[in-house]
Amino acid sequence: MKSYDVLIVGGGPAGSTLAYSLRNSGLKIGILDKQSFPRQKICAGWVTPEVMRVLNIDLADYAKNNILQKISGFKISQLGQKQVESHYPGEPISYGIRRIEFDDYLLKRCDAELILQEAFKKMEKTEDGWLVNEKYQAKLVIGAGGHYCPVARAIDSKGVSELAVVAQEAEFEMNAQQKQNCSIKEEVPELFFTPDLMGYGWVFRKGDYLNIGLGREDKNKLSGHVKEFCEYLAAEGKIPADVTAKYNGHAYLLYNHAVRKMIADNVLLIGDSAGLAYPQSGEGIRPAIESAMLAADAIRDCAGNYNSDKLQAYNDAMEQRFGKRLPGPDTMERLPMFVKRIFASQLMKTRWFTKNVVTDKWFLQSHQTPMPAIKE
Ligand SMILES: Cc1cc2nc3c(=O)[nH]c(=O)nc-3n(C[C@H](O)[C@H](O)[C@H](O)COP(=O)(O)OP(=O)(O)OC[C@H]3O[C@@H](n4cnc5c(N)ncnc54)[C@H](O)[C@@H]3O)c2cc1C
Known part of the structure; x- marks a missing residue:
């Protein structure tokens, strides 16, 4: 059995940004993804300069081997x-990237232990966290598996109809x-x-x-x-x-219309798993990255205790950043x-x-x- 402080399910921009943000925290971090990387992701691949700036991406270095289309x-x-x-x-004012390149670039530099080509199947509650796929013990499980994230389903959304x-x-x-x-x-x-x-x-x-x-x-x-x-x-x-x-x-879910809860005991959702895309444009990469950065702050402050009361700080920070959700029209x-x-x-x-x-x-x-x- 392998043990992690934080096991991130999903190695897209949300998952890799969280791992990157926590890489010097002393926490043992794993990323589980059902695919091998580089992998294709359906997306227009349009990002604002803000995304590149907060991620500290050296544009000249990135453009050496990857498409970086100026807009x-x-x-x-x-x-x-x-x-x-x-x-x-x-x-x-923006850049065009290809997700097959961008997501791989972010994942490779994030320093987490990668468990690729393995799908999340189940998680069972243990005394101090969760047992994932019967072989990974984690104090905190992060749902970063995108719109159909199985961790989001495991903690909530059964029977909830989402627009x-x-x-x-x-x-x-x-x-x-x-x-x-x-x-x-x-x-x-x-x-x-x-x-x-x-x-x-x-x-x-x-x-x-x-x-x-x-x-x-x-x-x-x-x-x-x-x-x-x-x-x-x-x-x-x-x-x-x-x-x-x-x-x-x-x-994907627009932030206003999502009704997913973002935390439970020893579980936290980021990115599309939490349903965060900007309502008018559908841009989801920036909110995914920002949610991961806010999650990293909350995780550091938890000092190893990841019950939902402690994780509430993440919910509060998200509401402050993105506003209150208004699921109705x-x-x-x-x-x-x-x-x-x-x-x-x-x-x-x-x-x-x-x-x-x-x-x-x-x-x-x-x-x-x-x-x-x-x-x-
Ligand atoms: C057609 C389309 C166009 C878009 N265009 C843009 C755009 O131009 N700009 C923009 O900002 N946003 C765009 N978006 C939204 C953007 O793609 C998402 O918001 C963004 O990918 C969210 O990142 P994420 O890391 O949360 O999830 P994802 O990028 O979806 O990553 C999730 C990861 O979880 C893994 N995973 C899933 N299920 C499991 C499982 N069971 N076990 C293990 N791993 C699993 C997947 O393999 C994947 O690697 C677009 C979306 C669509 C559908």
């Missing part, structure tokens, strides 16, 4: 209508002909809001790779919406007509559909709204106070 603007529209382009001179964003996406390397037939500019990803404001599609070119996807807060006929979206993009000459890549699906969602359609079609045509609200507030979270970077 200097966005083209935004309601699907089928006029696009409005916003430009930001100076430093990049998730469902998305489909394809990422592929374009051949020479496809590159010629793709009019998307690398530095300017394009976003297309659906008329009912239930979601948006995107096209994002990262070097030779093209990432196309669409997510909605309504799982009805998702494949149909994706098909229509891709046909529209091809007809507009934005993407090559001969895309054969498979569209894969995944889901918000003001915007309560508006009748015809009002939403008018709202969307008029505002999405204006430079003021697409830049100041959609780009700055919804996508770049420019109103958020930056967190201190992880201590080296």
